C-alpha cells in the first residue's frame with residue numbers, strides 16, 4: 049500500500065484507519081506501521097549503512113522496513129514469544145534482553161529506536177536513559193510510546209482504563225475469562241506525556257530535535273504543549289533527540 053505523505057491529514061487517516069484491522073490482519077497493519085515509521089526516522093537521519101537498534105522490536109516487520117532502507121538492523125526484545133508472533137521467523141540479528149539494561153556498549157549505536165514499548169516497562173525513564181547511553185555522539189534517539197490517557201492507552205482494556213487500570217483489567221478478565229495481554233501493573237503502566245517531557249528536560253547529553261504526536265498531521269503538533277489536553281489528544285508521543 050502506498051503511504052500518504054508524512055505530516056498530512058491523509059497519512060493520519062490512513063494510520064488511524066489501519067488500527068481497525070490490527071487484530072484481524074496484523075501482517076497488513078504492522079507492515080504499514082513499520083514502513084511509515086522507517087520513513088519517519090529517515091526524515092531525521094540517513095539509514096543506509098547505519099546501525100539501528102530497535103528496543104522492543106517484536107516480530108520482524110520493523111526489521112524488514114529498516115533493512116529495506118539499508119539500515120543494519122539489530123532488534124532487542126525481552127520476550128522470545130513476541131519475536132515469532134503471527135507465525136513469523138525471528139529476524140536475524142535479534143537479541144534477547146531488557147530495554148532497561150541494554151546489553152550494548154556506551155556510544156556503540158548510530159540510531160536507537162523504540163516504538164510502543166515504553167508503556168510496557170515499569171521504569172520508562174531507565175529505558176530512555178539506556179537508549180541515550182548506547183547511542184554514539186551525533187547519533188539519533190527516536191523514542192515513541194502510547195501514553196496512558198490516550199483513548200487507546202489501556203490497549204485491549206480501553207476505554208475502561210479511564211476508570212483505573214486495575215479496574216479495567218478486572219473487567220476484561222471477567223468478560224473474556226483470561227487476563228489481558230497488556231495487564232495493568234505487570235505488562236502495562238501509566239506513562240504520561242508530562243512524565244517523559246520532564247525526563248527530556250533533565251537531559252544534558254542530547255539536543256531535542258522534535259517532540260510531536262507521532263500519528264498526527266503536522267498542524268496538530270501544538271497539542272503536546274498543552275497540559276492536560278495533551279494527555280488525551282497526543283495518542284502517541286514521539287521524542288527525537290540527537291546525542292551530543
Ligand SMILES: C[S@@+](CC[C@H](N)C(=O)[O-])C[C@H]1O[C@@H](n2cnc3c(N)ncnc32)[C@H](O)[C@@H]1O
Nearest residue numbers: 104105106125126127130146147163164165168
Ligand atoms: C506493543 S509491542 C511493540 C512492538 C513493535 N515495536 C511495534 O511498534 O509494533 C511491545 C514490545 O515490547 C517488548 N517489551 C516489553 N518489555 C520489554 C523490555 N523490558 N525490554 C525490551 N522489550 C520489552 C514486548 O515483548 C513487545 O515485543
